[in-house]
Amino acid sequence: MNLYETMFVVDPEVVDETLEKTLDKFKNIISKDGGEIIKVEDRGLRNLAYRINKKPKGHYFLFYFISEGSLVQELERNMRLDESIMRFIVIKSDKDVNELREAKDQDEAKDTGDKEEKEVMKKGEAEIKEAEE
Secondary structure (H helix, E strand, O other): OEEEEEEEEEOOOOOHHHHHHHHHHHHHHHHHOOOEEEEEEEEEEEEEEEEEOOEEEEEEEEEEEEEOHHHHHHHHHHHHHOOOEEEEEEEEOOOOHHHHHHHHHHHHHHHHHHHHHHHHHHHHHHHHHHHHO
Protein backbone atom coordinates (compact mmCIF):
# COMPACT_ATOMS: atom_id res chain seq x y z
CA MET A 1 0.00 0.00 0.00
CA ASN A 2 1.30 3.41 -0.98
CA LEU A 3 0.31 6.98 -0.23
CA TYR A 4 -0.99 8.87 -3.25
CA GLU A 5 -2.22 12.36 -3.80
CA THR A 6 -4.45 13.48 -6.60
CA MET A 7 -5.32 17.01 -7.55
CA PHE A 8 -8.07 17.68 -10.01
CA VAL A 9 -9.75 20.74 -11.45
CA VAL A 10 -13.53 20.76 -11.84
CA ASP A 11 -15.40 22.93 -14.30
CA PRO A 12 -16.44 26.13 -12.44
CA GLU A 13 -19.92 26.05 -14.01
CA VAL A 14 -20.78 22.76 -12.30
CA VAL A 15 -23.67 23.13 -9.84
CA ASP A 16 -23.04 22.35 -6.15
CA GLU A 17 -25.21 19.22 -6.24
CA THR A 18 -23.31 17.82 -9.21
CA LEU A 19 -20.02 18.75 -7.57
CA GLU A 20 -20.97 16.78 -4.44
CA LYS A 21 -21.97 13.79 -6.56
CA THR A 22 -18.65 13.92 -8.40
CA LEU A 23 -16.66 14.06 -5.15
CA ASP A 24 -18.71 11.22 -3.65
CA LYS A 25 -18.14 9.15 -6.79
CA PHE A 26 -14.35 9.44 -6.47
CA LYS A 27 -14.45 8.83 -2.72
CA ASN A 28 -16.50 5.68 -3.34
CA ILE A 29 -14.08 4.45 -6.02
CA ILE A 30 -11.20 4.79 -3.57
CA SER A 31 -13.08 3.22 -0.67
CA LYS A 32 -14.67 0.29 -2.47
CA ASP A 33 -11.39 -0.91 -3.98
CA GLY A 34 -9.72 -1.16 -0.58
CA GLY A 35 -8.23 2.32 -0.41
CA GLU A 36 -8.33 4.62 2.57
CA ILE A 37 -8.93 8.34 2.19
CA ILE A 38 -6.62 10.24 4.52
CA LYS A 39 -7.52 13.84 3.74
CA VAL A 40 -9.68 15.80 1.31
CA GLU A 41 -8.96 19.48 0.70
CA ASP A 42 -11.24 21.84 -1.15
CA ARG A 43 -8.83 24.42 -2.54
CA GLY A 44 -11.64 26.52 -3.95
CA LEU A 45 -12.17 28.44 -7.15
CA ARG A 46 -8.90 29.72 -8.61
CA ASN A 47 -7.60 31.33 -11.75
CA LEU A 48 -5.98 28.93 -14.20
CA ALA A 49 -2.52 29.56 -15.63
CA TYR A 50 -4.08 29.21 -19.07
CA ARG A 51 -7.61 28.74 -20.33
CA ILE A 52 -8.99 25.23 -20.43
CA ASN A 53 -12.12 24.72 -22.51
CA LYS A 54 -12.33 28.53 -22.82
CA LYS A 55 -12.66 28.89 -19.04
CA PRO A 56 -10.31 31.11 -17.02
CA LYS A 57 -11.12 29.52 -13.63
CA GLY A 58 -11.46 26.10 -12.09
CA HIS A 59 -12.45 24.54 -8.77
CA TYR A 60 -9.46 22.69 -7.25
CA PHE A 61 -9.59 19.60 -5.03
CA LEU A 62 -6.79 17.60 -3.42
CA PHE A 63 -7.19 14.02 -2.13
CA TYR A 64 -4.63 12.08 -0.08
CA PHE A 65 -5.28 8.33 -0.01
CA ILE A 66 -3.60 4.99 0.65
CA SER A 67 -4.13 2.20 -1.86
CA GLU A 68 -2.65 -0.34 -4.22
CA GLY A 69 -1.35 0.78 -7.61
CA SER A 70 -4.22 -0.86 -9.49
CA LEU A 71 -6.67 1.54 -7.86
CA VAL A 72 -4.82 4.49 -9.37
CA GLN A 73 -5.48 3.19 -12.88
CA GLU A 74 -9.20 2.83 -12.13
CA LEU A 75 -9.35 6.32 -10.59
CA GLU A 76 -7.61 7.88 -13.60
CA ARG A 77 -9.91 6.04 -16.00
CA ASN A 78 -12.98 7.43 -14.22
CA MET A 79 -11.54 10.94 -14.16
CA ARG A 80 -10.94 10.80 -17.91
CA LEU A 81 -14.57 9.77 -18.46
CA ASP A 82 -16.05 12.47 -16.21
CA GLU A 83 -16.83 15.54 -18.31
CA SER A 84 -16.80 17.89 -15.32
CA ILE A 85 -13.09 17.16 -14.65
CA MET A 86 -10.97 19.59 -16.64
CA ARG A 87 -7.51 18.34 -15.55
CA PHE A 88 -6.13 15.86 -13.01
CA ILE A 89 -2.91 14.35 -11.79
CA VAL A 90 -2.21 11.41 -9.48
CA ILE A 91 1.23 11.01 -7.93
CA LYS A 92 2.84 8.71 -5.42
CA SER A 93 3.56 10.89 -2.40
CA ASP A 94 6.53 10.75 -0.06
CA LYS A 95 4.72 12.59 2.75
CA ASP A 96 4.26 10.96 6.14
CA VAL A 97 0.80 9.45 6.61
CA ASN A 98 0.78 10.11 10.35
CA GLU A 99 1.48 13.82 9.85
CA LEU A 100 -1.44 14.05 7.41
CA ARG A 101 -3.76 12.31 9.85
CA GLU A 102 -2.68 14.66 12.66
CA ALA A 103 -3.24 17.68 10.40
CA LYS A 104 -6.69 16.34 9.50
CA ASP A 105 -7.57 15.85 13.18
CA GLN A 106 -6.39 19.39 13.99
CA ASP A 107 -8.44 20.83 11.12
CA GLU A 108 -11.53 18.99 12.32
CA ALA A 109 -10.97 20.18 15.89
CA LYS A 110 -10.50 23.74 14.65
CA ASP A 111 -13.72 23.55 12.61
CA THR A 112 -15.59 22.30 15.67
CA GLY A 113 -14.12 25.11 17.79
CA ASP A 114 -15.04 27.71 15.17
CA LYS A 115 -18.63 26.47 15.09
CA GLU A 116 -18.89 26.61 18.87
CA GLU A 117 -17.40 30.11 18.92
CA LYS A 118 -19.91 31.30 16.31
CA GLU A 119 -22.80 29.88 18.32
CA VAL A 120 -21.60 31.70 21.45
CA MET A 121 -21.31 34.93 19.45
CA LYS A 122 -24.85 34.53 18.10
CA LYS A 123 -26.22 33.94 21.59
CA GLY A 124 -24.37 37.00 22.88
CA GLU A 125 -25.71 39.15 20.04
CA ALA A 126 -29.25 37.90 20.68
CA GLU A 127 -28.92 38.77 24.39
CA ILE A 128 -27.68 42.27 23.53
CA LYS A 129 -30.63 42.82 21.18
CA GLU A 130 -33.06 41.64 23.85
CA ALA A 131 -31.48 43.95 26.42
CA GLU A 132 -31.74 46.91 24.02
CA GLU A 133 -35.46 46.26 23.47
